[in-house]
Amino acid sequence: MALATRTAKPPSLIGSVWRSTVGKKAVMAVTGLIMLAYLVAHMLGNLKVFFGAGEFNHYAAWIRTIGEPFLHHEWFLWLARVALSAAVVLHGVAAYQLSRRDLAARPVKYRGRGRRRASYATRTMRWGGVILGLFIVWHILDLTTLTVNPNAQEGRTYENLVASFDRWYVSAFYIAAMLALGLHIRHGFWSAAQTLGVGSPRRDRLLKALANGLAALLTCGFIAVPVGVLTGVVS
Amino acid sequence: MNLTLRIWRQRSPEDAGVMTTYEVSGISEDMSFLEMLDHLNEELILAGDEPVAFDHDCREGICGACGMVINGRAHGPERTTTCQLHMRHFSDGDTIDIEPWRAAAFPVVKDLVVDRSAFDRVIGAGGYVSVPTGSAPEAHAAPVPKPVADLAFEHAECIGCGACVAACPNGSAMLFTSAKVVHLNVLPQGAPERESRVLDMVGAMDDQGFGGCTNTGECATACPKGIPLQSIATMNREYLRATLKGAGRRR
Structure with a gap:
């Protein structure tokens, strides 16, 4: 048997994971789940806007004090920002590299039109992801750095939010992005479970229901805020 | 007509x-x-x-x-x-x-004939079990539970036609490779090479220029032998398990 004769240096764990299509998908799955967990917390926090300016601005200020006195002021926030930025970049780079590979692996299209099994959510993962990436850039410029915010008062998160969503086209863009997010999560969550090997015939229905539930919950939760501003519930 | x-x-x-x-x-x-x-x-x-x-x-x-x-x-x-x-x-x-x-x-x-020898190279990387030469072993020496035997047989049905690759929008061979990995990895006869098999076969699959899996499910719909989509999840699990076990050292 030739099994024991290999003496080559074992490849590094990170290197072999990143080089393999299966490993790179696992990176996408883990980073996607990190972002998903963040989004659930973000959505729940956003809903505090319905309790008025005082509570919402207090909540926004509290985020900066998480971990004190062990952590310095805003340190938790910056740690989360660094981790999420790394997740976005890894997710995007892996998606780009895998997409390039996938497109090269299927250079010729079929003339005949077959019935497609893949859902709309599945077929829009790539461009949906690009749209979400652009949305994140605008979202940070609008409500974090306040660069493009019409109110732009540091510490007055509630007033900034209302000023931004009071413009109907901003709300419309936001709602469209959240619908894209729902579609992305609908396929992404189940796909991540498959990629990490959690899926099984017994669990498949549960995982699909979870994916649909998470997608619906996040989309509705996020959309509630601009809808609240446009209808005057939040002002 | x-x-x-x-x-x-x-x-x-x-x-x-x-x-x-x-x-x-x-x-x-x-x-x-x-x-x-x-x-x-x-x-x-x-x-x-x-x-x-x-x-x-x-x-x-x-x-x-x-x-x-x-x-x-x-x-x-x-x-x-x-x-x-x-x-x-x-x-x-x-x-x-x-x-x-x-x-x-x-x-x-030529015309409708394609060269599918990429599949042979994926199989050659690990789609086998190592057995000592000599007389055939006693058939009951390695007991196989019925559900395991059924699972292995379900995946052994793959005939390597390539419909999964043809149907996949990414030209991915994940369903084919997973059929072979699951078939052999669940059986006691395949246990000694459980980690190296999945790592080598996935590596060979990537080397042949197949695309990655985006879980569209087109492959399992096209498969004439009904290899289930879930076998890809099983292979992913085997791959991650083998990677985390540091199988590089074991090979």
């Missing part, structure tokens, strides 16, 4: 290739799809033309040699191999598009 066929004609791997239209008449609904092509080829030969090249061997749905994309679907409208597809699934006057498997890893050799 009378049919209009639009068939991919390509003289050689270097040739550009083009869809060519043929009219065939007198087709019986009891003919298989390959018999219908035989009928066309006889007419082409009598007319002094080059017959359409296509792969076929057993013609009873177990060898995996025949394979073509019919109206945009691998092996055509029924969940079976092309040789077991009958003309009764088409109607008189239909126009049928017939194309070869399309994947960078499966270059066209």
